[in-house]
Amino acid sequence: MSLRIHHARHCLAYALSALILLGTVAGCMPDLTRGRDFGEPPICEVHARVMVKQKVPVIASYDDLYGPEWAAAQRELFPHSDSPRTWEGDIAVHGEFALDYVCPGCNEARDQWLIQNRPGIARAKGLIK
Ligand SMILES: [Zn+2]
Structure with a gap:
C-alpha cells in the first residue's frame, strides 16, 4: 500500500468518526416537544x-433569570418565546440547549414585557435605544 492511499483512508476514518460524534451530540440534546400535544x-x-x-438555551430550574414577575409573565404571556427554559435535567450532562417549540408572537410579547418591565435588559438586547 502506498503512503498516499494510507493517508486518504486515515482521513476518511477521521471524517466518519467526526460525523458519528456530531450525530451523537445532536441526539443527546433534550427534545422538550416530545409528548406535548399542540396539534398539527x-x-x-x-x-x-x-x-x-x-434550539433554545436551558437553565437550571433553581436559576432565577429576571425575577418572579418574569417567571409569571413567561407562563401566562409568552410561554413559547426563545428565552431560556428552566429545566429539571442535568445541564452538565445534557448540555445548555434543548429543542422546543418557539412562537413568533411569544417573542414579540417577551420583547414588549422586557421594554416595559426591565428597560435595562431591553436596552442591553438592543430592543430600545
Ligand atoms: Zn405565542
Whole structure:
C-alpha cells in the first residue's frame, strides 16, 4: 500500500468518526416537544400562531433569570418565546440547549414585557435605544 492511499483512508476514518460524534451530540440534546400535544401544525395556545421547532438555551430550574414577575409573565404571556427554559435535567450532562417549540408572537410579547418591565435588559438586547 502506498503512503498516499494510507493517508486518504486515515482521513476518511477521521471524517466518519467526526460525523458519528456530531450525530451523537445532536441526539443527546433534550427534545422538550416530545409528548406535548399542540396539534398539527403546532399552534401557540396564547397567540394562535404556528410554532417552529428550534434550539433554545436551558437553565437550571433553581436559576432565577429576571425575577418572579418574569417567571409569571413567561407562563401566562409568552410561554413559547426563545428565552431560556428552566429545566429539571442535568445541564452538565445534557448540555445548555434543548429543542422546543418557539412562537413568533411569544417573542414579540417577551420583547414588549422586557421594554416595559426591565428597560435595562431591553436596552442591553438592543430592543430600545
Ligand atoms: Zn405565542
